Amino acid sequence: MSSPRESWRSRRRAAGAFAGTLAALEALTAAGARVALHVETLDRAAVLAREGDDDPMPVAGLGVVPLLVEAAVQFGAGELDPLELAARDELSGLPGIWRRLHADRLPLGDLAALAPADADAANALLARVGLERVTRRFVALGMPRSALLDRFRAHRGPDDAPHVAIGTAREFAGLFRAVATGRAGHPGASAQVAEWLGLHRDLGLVGAATGVDPLSSDDRHRLLLVNRTGRAQGVRAEAGALTGPNGGAAYALIVEFDDAGVLHRDRAHEAFRVLGRELMEHTA
Template identity: 50%
Template sequence: MGTPPDPIRDTESLRGSRRSKTRLPRRAAVGRRSFASTLKALDELASSGAKVSVRITDLDRGTSVLAGDDFVTLPIAGLGIVPLLIDVAAAFEAGALDPLEIVERTSVEPVTVAGIWQHLKAPALPLSDLAVLTAATGDALAANVLIEKVGLPAVRARIEQMGLTRLALLDRFRDERGPDDAPHVALGSARELAEVFAELVNTNVVSAAVSAQVAEWLSLNHDLSLVASATGLDPFAHENDEHGLLFVNKTGRDAGVRVEAGVLAGPRAGVSYALIVCFDDLSISHRLRAHEAFRTLGTDLMEYVF
């Protein structure tokens, strides 16, 4: 699964305030881990017929730590809300959308695939709260309202503006997909997903304010069951970790699809990462084997940054 690292280029890390002030030499962080366990787990998945795409980038050096089919475009399910949130935050900043505008839940078709708004008594919420629900709980109904407000063409234009060619939000969330619907909510590649998260924490997406807003929303994500399970963080309160761990992530789940992308930074190093696995969800054991590969990656990432 691995490929040689990219040429070294200098990048400025803007995450220093969240790291320990006493850092070990960079060579100690870079040279001591081979991600052998991750490579073995992903090779086993690929041998069983799964499609696997992975990318890990060292944030401070700007080099590829691990890459395997990271250019391949695959379904990314709920991770497609990341470009949506970027466009919403940009619209807030530009004044094109009012973050306090109240929107009725009934303004879009009901959808029950994920989220908690469908279970709340409040029939309407402000757009800013819907962005929080979308990022923190993967709320499909909240995401669909945001899609309705900004429009899919605007999100696609934003993706093009960012120079991304393999990332696309194709459709709203649906309980069932018919023959006239897009086959997937979103598509993407591990390389571009890792790049987006790196640019977010380095405040290079649209503007510093937009980057900070989107990163703040995503830092509230409750799903720490895949790669993030190795961090030991509280799923419901991990924005300010007492051990100086910086962590921002988003997951995506669909039938036979598991995806996670994010940024993980500790005292030794920081990385952006993305892993996409598309597999035959024939049994619980097939699903658990895919999940275990994500957790193995999480363990290797923690060893890399600490």
Template identity: 50%
Template sequence: MGTPEPSNDTTLRRGARRAPAGARTRRSSSARRSFTSTLTALDALSVAGAHVSLKVIDLDSGSVVLSGDEHVTLPVGGIGIVPLLIEVAARMESGSLDPFEIVDRASVDAVAVAGVWRHLKAPALPIVDLAVLAAATGDALAANALLDRVGLDAVRERLGSLGLRRTALLDRFRDERGPDDAPQVALSSPGELAELFAGLVNSDVVSAAVSTQVAEWLSLNEDLSLVASAMGLDPFAHDDDPGGLLFVNKTGRGDGVLAEAGVVAGPRAGVAYALLVGFDDLSVAHRLRAHDAFRTLGVDLMEYVH
């Protein structure tokens, strides 16, 4: 993968001082635009004390379009569903997991963090439908059911086999985390997440069939409130966008955590991206400022791919 020339490095600064972690951002000389709006928004977050890290990769050339503290590991919330889906798809392909195996909801500990299965009347669903719910709605109960079936150790081994050293699924989804529970659901870095999503759309993750299946599941994701809020997509039907935009993403949320990774491709270019923000979620204003930074990145990405 190409890296920007040193002369093109862009460093966000707070006055004469270096900005906090996450604000040191660079762009490649081949970028179609400067991403000035994104840099300004991320600088404002850093000045306010947020931890910001990101990476954007051009899918055609593999070059780095934009990056900042890409190796920093931060909580990613529901993005931890992605490695779980990879393990599920890999087992389906190998034949060791029957996609139509029925899972009884009563066999899974109740959790109300997110999702719709807990609201449905159907008391049991096949594994393949649980994968759809986990990808499309971030369904915590469906994700936990899948995790119970394949096992946390298997997901960790899969991550290791993919060379992802900064990405970890630590625990199941829980309504409350006690002292004996992992403090986060999942951790990752934007560098690894951007590379992972690039690998999914390029059919390089495990196998072409596994990559395609996981990308298809993720293309159903209904959370378009962050980066995708700038793209004008129908949150309930964007897997076949009439405008020809390819969009695959997964978001993650937690206390003071916003994260998104994905792929967007248009008529001129395609990119894989990941933006992770850890901030003091003290008020609606703090949260909206973080949301605005994701939307700003979405605007710049749209101008890059069109």
């Protein structure tokens, strides 16, 4: 029977170009973290690297993406009117944009545009779209082990779900591959979700290596990044799709760690930055 370290070595050899990412994740697991990784090509879904990618883990704000897919599908089918006004309900207590605005009611289409970066907007959109419909959308997207469990909350009591969302790295990488290739719901819904996500592109983790403009989709080096991050106490997650002149890849990385200090957090963040650099080597 091989030792855990020998197993990591064999996975790094198999991953080839992503050996550095797996080495960073090995160091995190040695420090007590839980990790999950899945990287696959956009064209054929060929697996480039994986580690614990079928294990459900907390993913924080990543859970909003299937909500956006369901909203886009309902808008396109005429089931929801993007101009319908929705009221700001119980505040989540989390930072956001809507709480700084004067309007306490916004059109559903505006809430969808705000939802990737605003917990109150996501909660209001979820209340109108319906958690049951979002749950069915997870299944339709091929994500039976992932789920949006609850609304966003700053504090979770004994009667609340322990996490806003859970998911597997494989399923979230597959979701972003579907968004990037027009198969999340339908091509129009996929394009709409990519547009909403592009309004709030987070370049603090994997995206830090790309150098793309967070406020523009135009890039002179023909790089296109669609991504979403999830951040909670002791949880960092990111899933996305990166395309460049040499190809494209969909990815998801989830790390659950002891957030005891800034250095602990920086070690977790470094694994995401390593993945970003190796994704660039693969696609650019």
